[in-house]
Amino acid sequence: MTEKIGVIGTPGKWSTEALADALEARTGYRQVIDMARVTLDLGTRALVCDGMDLCALDGLVVKKIAETYSPDALDRLEMLRVAEAMGVKIFSPATAILRLMDRLACTVTLANADVPMPPTTITEDVTAARAALDRYGSAVFKPLFSTKARGMVLLDADAPDAEAQIAAFKAANPVMYLQKKADLSGHDLGMVFLGGAYLCTYARVNQTGSWNTTIHSGGKYAPFEPDAALIELGRRAQAPFGLTFTTVDIALTPDGPIVFEVSAFGGYRGALEGCGIDAAALVAEHVHQAVTA
Template structure:
């Protein structure tokens, strides 16, 4: 019997479409779902997208819940819990992703698991933020909801610091502040499928850029980690119970640190950095699960 698996993502985006293509090749069924087009009727329990009740599908893969991370994205995940309660298998589970879209929720989970991270201060107090910047010397101020370094600010302690903190605070009442680390121009993405290690790629930053994101001109390259580094990535992703994820790791003079665990994983990084087609692997894994 053919399984109907929908892909929640951004229509037209490469990773969303390649995942939908991989599922179509295997099942003959293809549906890309923009959560902005989904309506939930709690009186009937219907979760409708373009005339189809998502609660009638065999499974859903969440490739991207929203083009940009905002608190609104959390509401979309809550809506999907209706389908899950009706027996639709969802990969990764909404409850797991809820702990990752908010940067602070991810950080607290990692801290509770004793995962090494950059020195981090979270505060709503501008005086405390200024004190943190003085201690760190240089720090990255990060929005709680963002991807690919969007909205992040690199601040150096100096005469303009108070005004810069004030500007950041006006848009981000809860300030998430991490000491800027010496990354030697690269950081790593460690790829896991269903908790099993697949590969590691590096993101090499463009000259003159303080971050290594592809959005800022970085490039993917292969990387071979040692067993201890793989074990660290394994420990970091374990509390989240994700179908597919990438753990962002950096090598510093004082040892490796983890920045975050990705809610959705880096499909392009896995392909260009490791030569691994994540769309195929995820599709096969999901179909095995829903067919079991």
């Protein structure tokens, strides 16, 4: 019997297609699903994409729920909960991903697990935001829904237009989330886990002088060998979320390592280019074994 395992992602994108290829090599079945094309009928409990009911599949791997993070993406995850209730095995579970799409939900979960993070303030009050910026000296204002530093603003407390920039950020982000700027020393780390087990760590190295090291801002992947204590920090950070595949973003600062966030979907390209690991093949094998168990 051929197991029917679909990939939810972005058709044509490298990581989505690589994962679909790896699953096809193991099952002979290939299906890429764009959630923008999915319709849920709660009366019949059918979750349909291009004429196919996703609830009839054996498994679904969520590579990307949407191209950009937004509250709408959370609604797509809620739709997947119907497939879960109908017995479809989903990797990672929708409820696990829900805690990571919203930056605040991720941060609160990490804080409750006593994971070290940059000093962080969340407020809707511009006066409180200004006071936090004064305490921090320099802070990164972050949208609650964003990836690869999109929409983030770096502010210095002594900037002459600091109040105006805070007001502008507030206009686009009613709930303001700001973190003290960390000394990244030109790089930060992505620590990769599969099924809770450590795989590897890669570095994102600044190449452009940007304040952040994301690939979106010109950073490059490089190998990195962490010590046992750092691996344990990454393990503790990802543990509360119960994800199939994830990357923990860690920075090494003069005051010790800190965790920025846990990825909802993991860094496939970082694992390949930074560690030389084919994460798509490993995830496909992990999922295939879980579905056929």
